[in-house]
Amino acid sequence: MPKVFAERSDVIPALGEIFREYGFAGASLSEITERTGLGKGSLYHFFPNGKNEMAEAVLNEIDTWFNENVFAPLRESEDAVSSIRLMFNEVNRYFKSGKRICLVGAFALDHTRDHFSEKVCNYFKIWMNSLTTALKRNGLAKKDAKEIAEEVVGGIQGALVLARSQDDPKIFVRAMKRLEKRIMELIGE
Amino acid sequence: MPKVFAERSDVIPALGEIFREYGFAGASLSEITERTGLGKGSLYHFFPNGKNEMAEAVLNEIDTWFNENVFAPLRESEDAVSSIRLMFNEVNRYFKSGKRICLVGAFALDHTRDHFSEKVCNYFKIWMNSLTTALKRNGLAKKDAKEIAEEVVGGIQGALVLARSQDDPKIFVRAMKRLEKRIMELIGE
């Protein structure tokens, strides 16, 4: 029997990539054991509830990452403009300039959503609310801020779909530039 | 043994809804037999290549529908403005005002795309090209027209993801209004 002990947190990124690639239903345990290098024994030791618990762990990690690196700055930074610029930079980095899709968006589309509806719903809701807060801090009316936030978050998701459909990440990069420019014009920067 | 004979084309819409709901990997044959009311015998009689051929038939129907109702008018109508208005109307109708997702977009995200890459790629490509043509006919420079087309088609996809994530079709309706308005402003209507 093997030597090195893994940590639960070590596997989560790999699980994320597998779910991105195959979707929740399409990600089989055999694929998971193969790609993570962990046998079923370890897998069910770390995630007693199986695939569901694995997906939940991945969603939690995504949640934490975005809260720390994107949402919190949007809500709390005194310099709203630079927190918005930060958002575009970090989001671009996270999605690897369009080479990576949004797992939450993918889960949202089919009935996987129903298993994780709260997390899926909140991810986008908090993103939009945080961006709205930053925009209001820059003098936009609440209604306008909400509409722009919806447009930007939606635009990012759509660009990820489009980029992947054409196998052309530049579509995503272009969309990000366009959206950032529009926001900056609106808040007069 | 039963009486009424079905037609291949009768099942395709039902297949479409099943794939929308469960994704390609998640749509099991037992679910398909149940929801279509057809046994495996009939199913494999109409689609000898199984699930793959079913999905292809669905994609073909989508392709035909959009070509007839959206893409061809955009490319061929003499009145480009009304062909763009028609696009928004028909697209809104097709996606049931945000209550229905885009199957092609869903297929694009995970590795299902690889099985149908040409169809997935062309659906969006032809959509964007057709819209670009209509915009150029209205005096927009080629580069601008292409960029707006990318923004609009992407924006629609993103709005579908967002609307479904929040279980709120109005998000889609708002996005459609916003995008139509922006296009109309750009071409001076």
Next chain:
DNA sequence: TCTTGATTGTACTGATTGGTACAATATATA
């Protein structure tokens, strides 16, 4: 060293997967 608990591989389960075979039935044509 001895013990304890965390980690792991292997073997196994019953259920479900996509798919095939084929006989029975229905419709259409002659």
Next chain:
DNA sequence: TATATATTGTACCAATCAGTACAATCAAGA
């Protein structure tokens, strides 16, 4: 009516599915 073809239900298949059981192994503390 007789025949040919299209359609269908059922039984079946091997492969794979998610998940369980458990003994073997490890690291660390007493």
